[in-house]
Amino acid sequence: MTDTTMYQSTTAAGRTSSAGRTGGRSARRANGRRVEPLYYVFLVPTLLIFTAFVIVPALIGIFYSLTDYVGFGDWSFLGLRNYAALFSDPRILESYGFTLGFALVTVVVAQTIALALAVALTRRIRFATTLRTVFVIPMVVSGIVVAYVFNFLFSNSLPAIATAVGFGPLEESILGNPDLAWLSIVIVSAWQTIPGALLVYTAGLTSIPNDLYEASALDGATPWRQFRSITVPLIAGFILINTILGVKGYLGVYDVIVGLTGGGPGTATSSVAMTIFGGFTGGDYAYQMANATVFLVVTALISVAQIVATRGRAVQL
Amino acid sequence: MHRTNWPLTIVLGLATLTVFVPLYVTLSMAFKTSGQSADGNAFSLPAPFNPASFAEAWSLTRFPVSFGISLAVAAIAVLLTLLLSSLAAYAIARNWSHRFFRWSMIYLLAALFLPFPVVALPQIQLTALTGLDNPLGVGILHAMFQLSFSVLLYTAYLRSIPIELEESARIDGASTWQIFWRIILPLLGPMNATVGIFAFLASWNDFMMPSLIMSDPTLQTLPVVQNIFQSQFGTNYNVAFASYLMAMAPTIVVYLFAQRWVISGVTQGAVKH
Numbered sequence: 001m002t003d004t005t006m007y008q009s010t011t012a013a014g015r016t017s018s019a020g021r022t023g024g025r026s027a028r029r030a031n032g033r034r035v036e037p038l039y040y041v042f043l044v045p046t047l048l049i050f051t052a053f054v055i056v057p058a059l060i061g062i063f064y065s066l067t068d069y070v071g072f073g074d075w076s077f078l079g080l081r082n083y084a085a086l087f088s089d090p091r092i093l094e095s096y097g098f099t100l101g102f103a104l105v106t107v108v109v110a111q112t113i114a115l116a117l118a119v120a121l122t123r124r125i126r127f128a129t130t131l132r133t134v135f136v137i138p139m140v141v142s143g144i145v146v147a148y149v150f151n152f153l154f155s156n157s158l159p160a161i162a163t164a165v166g167f168g169p170l171e172e173s174i175l176g177n178p179d180l181a182w183l184s185i186v187i188v189s190a191w192q193t194i195p196g197a198l199l200v201y202t203a204g205l206t207s208i209p210n211d212l213y214e215a216s217a218l219d220g221a222t223p224w225r226q227f228r229s230i231t232v233p234l235i236a237g238f239i240l241i242n243t244i245l246g247v248k249g250y251l252g253v254y255d256v257i258v259g260l261t262g263g264g265p266g267t268a269t270s271s272v273a274m275t276i277f278g279g280f281t282g283g284d285y286a287y288q289m290a291n292a293t294v295f296l297v298v299t300a301l302i303s304v305a306q307i308v309a310t311r312g313r314a315v316q317l
Numbered sequence: 318m319h320r321t322n323w324p325l326t327i328v329l330g331l332a333t334l335t336v337f338v339p340l341y342v343t344l345s346m347a348f349k350t351s352g353q354s355a356d357g358n359a360f361s362l363p364a365p366f367n368p369a370s371f372a373e374a375w376s377l378t379r380f381p382v383s384f385g386i387s388l389a390v391a392a393i394a395v396l397l398t399l400l401l402s403s404l405a406a407y408a409i410a411r412n413w414s415h416r417f418f419r420w421s422m423i424y425l426l427a428a429l430f431l432p433f434p435v436v437a438l439p440q441i442q443l444t445a446l447t448g449l450d451n452p453l454g455v456g457i458l459h460a461m462f463q464l465s466f467s468v469l470l471y472t473a474y475l476r477s478i479p480i481e482l483e484e485s486a487r488i489d490g491a492s493t494w495q496i497f498w499r500i501i502l503p504l505l506g507p508m509n510a511t512v513g514i515f516a517f518l519a520s521w522n523d524f525m526m527p528s529l530i531m532s533d534p535t536l537q538t539l540p541v542v543q544n545i546f547q548s549q550f551g552t553n554y555n556v557a558f559a560s561y562l563m564a565m566a567p568t569i570v571v572y573l574f575a576q577r578w579v580i581s582g583v584t585q586g587a588v589k590h
Contacts (some may be wrong), residue, residue, distance in 0.1 A: 035412050038493045044403040047421055053461045054428050057439035122561035125326040133576050134333045142522035145561050149339050157359040203584045206424040247447040254434040273434035277529065280438055289438060296435045303430050314360040
């Protein structure tokens with residue numbers, strides 16, 4: 001799910017200078033010598049399967065996005081007309097608005113709670129191991145099943161409680177309210193993804209030497225000051241990787257929506273993924289492949305933007 | 318200074334309610350009668366205690382079949398992920414100076430930012446065309462979407478293993494094939510656990526891929542078959558929750574027994590080795 005090695009390797013892969021450094025030892029051994037054929041046997045089958053199952057479908061999809069293909073039968077080229085239509089389609093624009101807004105809110109909520117929990121769990125508290133065990137449980141259960149359970153709570157229990165205490169706004173199920181339904185998806189997605197982030201932060205926090213805190217405490221630093229000036233800079237790499245993978249996951253949100261709102265009421269909570277899948281039954285296959293291609297570009301750009309924006313911010317000891 | 322922070326402990330204790338309440342509701346609803354489950358009070362205890370819901374849920378979801386298919390899909394996904402990504406990562410890590418291996422790494426990493434919805438429609442067609450619109454196909458696809466991340470973890474880990482170990486084995490006459498199976502694979506132990514846990518959880522809990530790829534509804538996985546309670550049996554909440562409980566319990570029970578191992582496995586993925 002998450003790790004810093006990944007951040008370091010992804011950035012290293014893009015820069016030849018560090019690539020040379022990491023491969024220095026084997027470079028000396030392999031330079032000017034043929035690669036043992038067995039290494040190709042280890043690697044090439046994976047490349048072929050990967051190409052067949054992932055890259056080829058992606059290319060087919062991009063190809064059909066330039067046509068009027070409906071999923072079967074004849075087709076002809078349309079050029080970029082599908083793309084032009086996308087940008088003036090309110091249903092598509094709404095799904096991007098919802099998905100981006102949802103991802104932004106959820107990543108902030110989930111990361112804040114996960115970091116707060118991780119910090120709290122490393123303090124002088126009792127039952128730390130037991131508490132952590134409990135907090136991680138949501139990581140191992142299926143998102144769709146959890147969403148069904150929360151669906152019941154949101155549509156029955158929450159209104160019942162709100163009615164009992166006389167709190168008007170929640171007396172009707174939030175799942176049926178176009179303005180509030182998205183909150184249910186934020187809550188369940190956060191519930192499900194906080195544990196993974198929590199474990200990554202815990203790993204980050206335990207890597208900070210205790211004497212940094214002790215020394216700063218002697219200098220009169222408050223806990224909040226310590227958090228801002230020691231903890232955050234030293235776990236910046238962990239925050240980055242959690243955020244990138246979190247946003248990527250939230251952008252593809254599907255299971256939780258199916259279990260909670262089915263995209264409704266109306267199309268109020270229809271994510272981009274749901275809209276794309278509609279292309280298989282709705283007859284606008286090529287159109288949704290154009291949508292998928294745009295979605296790929298958007299996802300990649302957001303990930304790259306996050307890496308660029310935070311590059312060099314992490315402090316290493 | 319070294320005293321227990323009780324207020325914080327209590328706050329965290331209360332925060333566990335966010336985990337316990339949904340689990341408690343699932344458990345108590347599952348043991349209610351259909352009459353009691355329809356009264357809208359999720360938090361009441363079952364009265365009378367009614368375990369019959371489980372028998373009904375068991376047959377409605379054909380539990381042994383869907384459980385077995387979920388297990389088979391996850392097993393294919395985990396085995397393929399472990400095998401393909403460890404072999405690929407080993408070849409890449411040991412030949413990093415060669416352009417082909419370096420570019421292969423970048424090629425495999427490309428999928429890290431390739432969401433499944435982007436390739437879903439062509440994949441549905443391709444799997445149908447090649448007869449892989451079944452549990453085998455879903456297992457393979459799960460492994461494919463796990464590949465980037467796993468190769469990354471393995472490559473980072475392999476760089477930390479001293480190459481001298483392999484070189485001395487080579488001097489003793491071991492072939493690369495033997496070195497991989499006898500030296501590298503055992504050394505990869507902790508990373509195998511990490512990669513395996515991630516691959517298992519992603520596959521076992523997935524709804525999106527099996528629901529879209531598999532054409533035969535009688536071969537569906539455990540998370541997907543839960544959708545029958547959304548339409549046909551709308552009012553029998555007790556049966557639905559009994560089924561949700563049976564779907565959630567296996568991983569929770571395994572996790573609770575092996576939590577030390579699971580948590581260290583996941584954390585292993587988080588720290589640069």
